[in-house]
Amino acid sequence: MKCEICDMREAFITMNFFRPGISNSLWICLSCMQKYTPLWQDLDDEKRNHIFQHIHRAMQPRDEIIPICPVCGRSLKEFEQSASAGCAECYNVFAESVSEALAGINCHLPYTGDLPLSAREVQSSVSEKREYLSLMKKAAEEHNYEEAAALRNKLKDMVR
Amino acid sequence: MNGIFNDFFPDFFSIDGGNYDDMVISSRVSLARNLQDFLFPSNLTEKSSDEIISQIRSALGHFYNLTDTTPNGCQANDECDGRETLIFKTAAELSSMEANLLEERDILPKTAPRGPKTAIAYSPDKTLFVMINFIDHLRLVGFSQGFDTDSPFEHIKKIASLLETHLNFAIDERFGYLSSQLSELGSGLNFQIILHLPSLLRAEMQEELIYETESDNFKILPFSANTYAPNLLDAHVGFFALGNKTAFSGNENRQIATIREITQRIMSLETAATEKLKALHLGEIRFDVQKAMDDVKSAKFLDAQKALGILSALKLGIKTGVIYGISHWQLNRIFYRMSPGNLLLAISGETVEFPAEIKTETQRINYLRCLIFKECVAKISGC
Numbered sequence: 001m002k003c004e005i006c007d008m009r010e011a012f013i014t015m016n017f018f019r020p021g022i023s024n025s026l027w028i029c030l031s032c033m034q035k036y037t038p039l040w041q042d043l044d045d046e047k048r049n050h051i052f053q054h055i056h057r058a059m060q061p062r063d064e065i066i067p068i069c070p071v072c073g074r075s076l077k078e079f080e081q082s083a084s085a086g087c088a089e090c091y092n093v094f095a096e097s098v099s100e101a102l103a104g105i106n107c108h109l110p111y112t113g114d115l116p117l118s119a120r121e122v123q124s125s126v127s128e129k130r131e132y133l134s135l136m137k138k139a140a141e142e143h144n145y146e147e148a149a150a151l152r153n154k155l156k157d158m159v160r
Numbered sequence: 161m162n163g164i165f166n167d168f169f170p171d172f173f174s175i176d177g178g179n180y181d182d183m184v185i186s187s188r189v190s191l192a193r194n195l196q197d198f199l200f201p202s203n204l205t206e207k208s209s210d211e212i213i214s215q216i217r218s219a220l221g222h223f224y225n226l227t228d229t230t231p232n233g234c235q236a237n238d239e240c241d242g243r244e245t246l247i248f249k250t251a252a253e254l255s256s257m258e259a260n261l262l263e264e265r266d267i268l269p270k271t272a273p274r275g276p277k278t279a280i281a282y283s284p285d286k287t288l289f290v291m292i293n294f295i296d297h298l299r300l301v302g303f304s305q306g307f308d309t310d311s312p313f314e315h316i317k318k319i320a321s322l323l324e325t326h327l328n329f330a331i332d333e334r335f336g337y338l339s340s341q342l343s344e345l346g347s348g349l350n351f352q353i354i355l356h357l358p359s360l361l362r363a364e365m366q367e368e369l370i371y372e373t374e375s376d377n378f379k380i381l382p383f384s385a386n387t388y389a390p391n392l393l394d395a396h397v398g399f400f401a402l403g404n405k406t407a408f409s410g411n412e413n414r415q416i417a418t419i420r421e422i423t424q425r426i427m428s429l430e431t432a433a434t435e436k437l438k439a440l441h442l443g444e445i446r447f448d449v450q451k452a453m454d455d456v457k458s459a460k461f462l463d464a465q466k467a468l469g470i471l472s473a474l475k476l477g478i479k480t481g482v483i484y485g486i487s488h489w490q491l492n493r494i495f496y497r498m499s500p501g502n503l504l505l506a507i508s509g510e511t512v513e514f515p516a517e518i519k520t521e522t523q524r525i526n527y528l529r530c531l532i533f534k535e536c537v538a539k540i541s542g543c
Contacts, residue, residue: 072203083342087199088330102408105377111336113347113411160198160208
């Protein structure tokens with residue numbers, strides 16, 4: 001992928017910008033990273049404006065909202081590409097994708113195997129998290145970002 | 161040869177036995193579990209890693225006698241203090257050779273994500289491994305020689321159930337046990353059966369293998385010199401690894417039943433192909449086995465790939481009645497003993513005298529591997 005600032009060199013890192021429920025990223029090359037990011041206060045106005053334009057563009061909502069796990073920060077793309085989760089909450093956030101992946105190999109929800117004796121207790125905790133997640137999504141959709149951020153923090157606090 | 165060896169793994173090949181050991185080298189079953197309210201290992205902080213290790217160690221301590229080294233006088237799976245013994249080490253305490261060996265056996269993941277701090281507990285006979293913070297918070301691995309998925313499964317399932325009384329595992333009523341890997345979501349079960357199917361390979365029946373495995377969400381890969389070739393058509397020596405693609409299809413008992421059925425179907429195919437080979441191509445087999453033995457007699461060094469080919473030829477020789485004097489389990493044991501990691505441990509653990517011209521580590525490994533085969537071939541009659 002080409003650097004989104006110079007549009008010449010191969011991108012080396014991504015800068016991720018997060019708003020509850022939405023993740024946007026800016027791909028930049030090593031050279032631009034060294035040029036623009038280390039000492040923001042030392043940049044002249046021209047350079048600041050230049051990078052600000054790119055950050056501003058990256059922050060704009062794109063056509064497709066990319067779901068991201070509020071607890072571990074894993075995006076749907078990462079989850080699907082690696083076929084691995086960063087935390088248990090990923091399975092709540094990406095439940096649809098998991099269900100589709102399983103259906104693709106003729107496995108259908110719900111799981112019919114054995115569960116532990118303490119399952120009920122654990123399930124209630126999972127349900128509680130799912131409720132927070134649903135409220136957080138709703139708050140983000142209504143542009144109530146402060147409330148969404150507070151709910152995200154509550155979710156994060158539930159996990160070590 | 162026993163005298164110069166300090167085998168790390170697997171001691172269970174020291175005894176005769178193992179179902180269908182003409183076709184199955186070993187069976188491995190693993191069970192993945194994660195603790196509730198912790199990030200998965202790839203995202204853990206050092207503090208949380210330590211906390212998980214401590215919680216699991218404490219839970220294991222209720223049922224096992226945990227020790228840092230093999231206790232004196234305690235033999236494989238001895239019960240000390242009324243409880244079985246597990247040797248517990250943090251990853252930092254594992255020697256590089258031990259870690260290398262565990263990677264060779266696919267017990268330690270080579271590249272998969274792991275937590276900043278990891279630990280391992282294993283039974284003295286190395287048939288049970290408890291991996292902490294590798295891929296998942298807890299991974300129980302059970303081994304058995306020959307074809308036997310039931311006893312390692314029963315063993316690790318029992319431990320998981322005992323641990324469940326002290327630990328809260330992450331579960332979801334829709335998805336079952338939550339694993340960091342999508343492929344292990346559900347029961348958390350993962351199988352690996354190492355098969356030797358030389359007759360199917362000679363008859364170029366790899367497509368039948370694909371047919372037998374794919375429909376049930378299982379996969380079979382060629383095994384060569386401790387690596388897996390991605391394509392079944394790349395199989396050259398007749399060793400294969402059979403495993404499941406998902407842990408979500410039905411409950412644990414059904415998954416165990418499915419792997420049993422698939423393995424039995426594959427073994428029936430191999431048996432039929434062997435009978436055909438015996439009837440039509442016994443001369444060719446005799447020639448190949450003789451060539452393999454001559455290669456060993458004239459060789460001074462054997463690399464892993466060449467040795468695997470020789471081992472395959474000798475096993476086919478026994479199976480078709482061309483040679484005798486040695487058994488499948490002895491050859492199956494060589495399958496593990498000849499791995500670079502095990503040979504390196506043997507070299508470092510004991511005083512082995514090497515000819516002066518042998519200087520590099522690779523030469524030593526290949527020399528020692530050749531000695532194992534020479535000793536083996538000396539016992540063989542027939543051909």
